[in-house]
Amino acid sequence: TNAGRTSLQEREALTTSPLNHKIISFMKKKSSNLCLAIDYTTTEQILQMVEKAGPFVVAIKVHSDIITDFSESFTQQLVQLANNLEFIIFDDRKFADTGNTTKLQLTGPFKIAEWADVVTTHAVQGVDSIVPVFREFINNPAYRLSGVLLIAQLSTKGSLTNIHEYTKKAVQIADENRDIVSGFITQTRISEFSDILNWTPGVNLDAKNDSTGQQWRGVEQAIEIQQNDIVIVGRGVTSSKEPIQQLKRYRQTAWESLTKEENE
Numbered sequence: 001t002n003a004g005r006t007s008l009q010e011r012e013a014l015t016t017s018p019l020n021h022k023i024i025s026f027m028k029k030k031s032s033n034l035c036l037a038i039d040y041t042t043t044e045q046i047l048q049m050v051e052k053a054g055p056f057v058v059a060i061k062v063h064s065d066i067i068t069d070f071s072e073s074f075t076q077q078l079v080q081l082a083n084n085l086e087f088i089i090f091d092d093r094k095f096a097d098t099g100n101t102t103k104l105q106l107t108g109p110f111k112i113a114e115w116a117d118v119v120t121t122h123a124v125q126g127v128d129s130i131v132p133v134f135r136e137f138i139n140n141p142a143y144r145l146s147g148v149l150l151i152a153q154l155s156t157k158g159s160l161t162n163i164h165e166y167t168k169k170a171v172q173i174a175d176e177n178r179d180i181v182s183g184f185i186t187q188t189r190i191s192e193f194s195d196i197l198n199w200t201p202g203v204n205l206d207a208k209n210d211s212t213g214q215q216w217r218g219v220e221q222a223i224e225i226q227q228n229d230i231v232i233v234g235r236g237v238t239s240s241k242e243p244i245q246q247l248k249r250y251r252q253t254a255w256e257s258l259t260k261e262e263n264e
């Protein structure tokens, strides 16, 4: 059941993050709590999918470092689509290095901070290598970057984030820095603060695992039982023969799960 879930309205009132305000407004407007993970490797494939999928999602997630023909023209087109179709751009870069290296990676050849609304970071490098670095970019209006998602739990089999103390420390970093940490990547809701959104990968309605450690579960488990807010779906949509049909199915299922109690 959704007992104890904070409604979107309450969250909107609680959050001071401009990024989360934007996301919640997209959620309400589109009746969607879906993020599409597009792990295609060419800009043409990605942009074609974004054009079709954009209206149904609140975020598009890419991995800039798997795109074989990455270019500035690609990110310009992506930003234009995001502005027109109203979704946020999420680069799943998973920073994990010293603060200085992270800074160089955010501005390096991919210029991530200029076009991504949000990026992921691990917590393993410690608070001082994360918070001041991201704060500098997020508070600078020259950059599009406006929030960071802290990886508290991975979806993969045998993940070391399952060591309880690790997740607890990650949550502490987020809880104390909610001006920049706008969300978690997590499997289950782990923070008491309702203004931090819980984004969850590892969702597939038709398969349980791949051959390289990924573990999937359904939407009901992810949203109603584990109390996440935003579903990240990849191959369930992108490997399908009818991706947009599947996308609509995930959107509908995930939104019904999220709003169940509010509608009852």
Ligand code: 5IU
Pocket (backbone or CB within 6 Å): 037, 039, 092, 120, 151, 153, 154, 155, 156, 185, 201, 202, 203, 204, 214, 232, 233, 234, 235, 236
């Ligand atoms: N992703 C995960 N699990 C994690 C993290 C990131 O699956 O713990 I952190 C990414 C990997 C992929 C997407 O880009 O989310 C999920 O796609 P599939 O639904 O195709 O597995």
